[in-house]
Amino acid sequence: MSDLRVIAIDGPAGSGKSTVARGVADRLELSYLDTGAMYRAVACAALRRGVDPADAGAVVEVARTIDLELTRDTCFVDGVDATAEIRGPEVTGAVSVVAANPGVRTEMVARQRAWATERGGGVMEGRDIGSVVFPDATLKVYLTASAAVRAKRRAGEAGGQDVAAVGSDIERRDAADSGREMSPLVEAPGAVVVDTSDLEINEVVDLVVGMLP
Numbered sequence: 724m725s726d727l728r729v730i731a732i733d734g735p736a737g738s739g740k741s742t743v744a745r746g747v748a749d750r751l752e753l754s755y756l757d758t759g760a761m762y763r764a765v766a767c768a769a770l771r772r773g774v775d776p777a778d779a780g781a782v783v784e785v786a787r788t789i790d791l792e793l794t795r796d797t798c799f800v801d802g803v804d805a806t807a808e809i810r811g812p813e814v815t816g817a818v819s820v821v822a823a824n825p826g827v828r829t830e831m832v833a834r835q836r837a838w839a840t841e842r843g844g845g846v847m848e849g850r851d852i853g854s855v856v857f858p859d860a861t862l863k864v865y866l867t868a869s870a871a872v873r874a875k876r877r878a879g880e881a882g883g884q885d886v887a888a889v890g891s892d893i894e895r896r897d898a899a900d901s902g903r904e905m906s907p908l909v910e911a912p913g914a915v916v917v918d919t920s921d922l923e924i925n926e927v928v929d930l931v932v933g934m935l936p
């Protein structure tokens with residue numbers, strides 16, 4: 724694993740992870756994997772197949788059998804474009820319970836490691852990349868931002884939604900992600916913590932690229 728060049732970017736929703744991770748990957752011409760999109764895709768496939776997201780055993784079966792094709796900008800689930808669907812309210816509402824399912828995590832982590840191994844590494848963003856998926860990553864970054872800034876960013880992304888409503892949704896998901904038993908959202912040992920509240924995206928990308936050994 725140690726000969727892989729993995730850049731792990733973890734942090735809560737709205738911390739700037741996706742934009743920064745894409746920026747770093749583009750700058751360094753590395754592949755990019757959004758692992759949150761993988762958990763969203765499993766939730767999406769479960770909903771499409773009429774599986775209750777809370778039915779742990781049935782959802783693990785979905786995770787094992789899902790045909791998942793992720794690129795930098797698209798997501799295909801079982802051969803059907805799900806790029807918009809995985810960001811929609813149904814999937815967003817179901818994803819926390821899916822991501823807290825240990826059997827789903829085992830399957831997704833195996834796929835994430837295989838993805839990196841096939842490419843010699845890449846930029847991977849998520850919640851547990853530096854703590855669980857690649858604890859010996861080349862560089863581990865933990866992005867954070869104030870709750871107010873995170874709610875504002877997410878509301879803007881969602882096309883001008885109510886900031887207070889988005890804020891409480893983020894808080895609910897933060898609590899679920901941080902409080903779950905398996906692979907909770909944590910600052911991994913050895914991760915560099917960057918508060919992005921008052922930084923422009925390019926400044927954060929510069930910082931991260933500058934940290935690379």
Ligand code: DC
Pocket residue numbers: 736758759760762763818819822823848849850851852896900
């Ligand atoms: O980053 P996001 O909001 O698209 O993530 C979707 C969900 O998946 C969110 O509840 C956190 C969870 N997740 C996770 O548990 N582990 C990861 N590596 C990435 C995301």
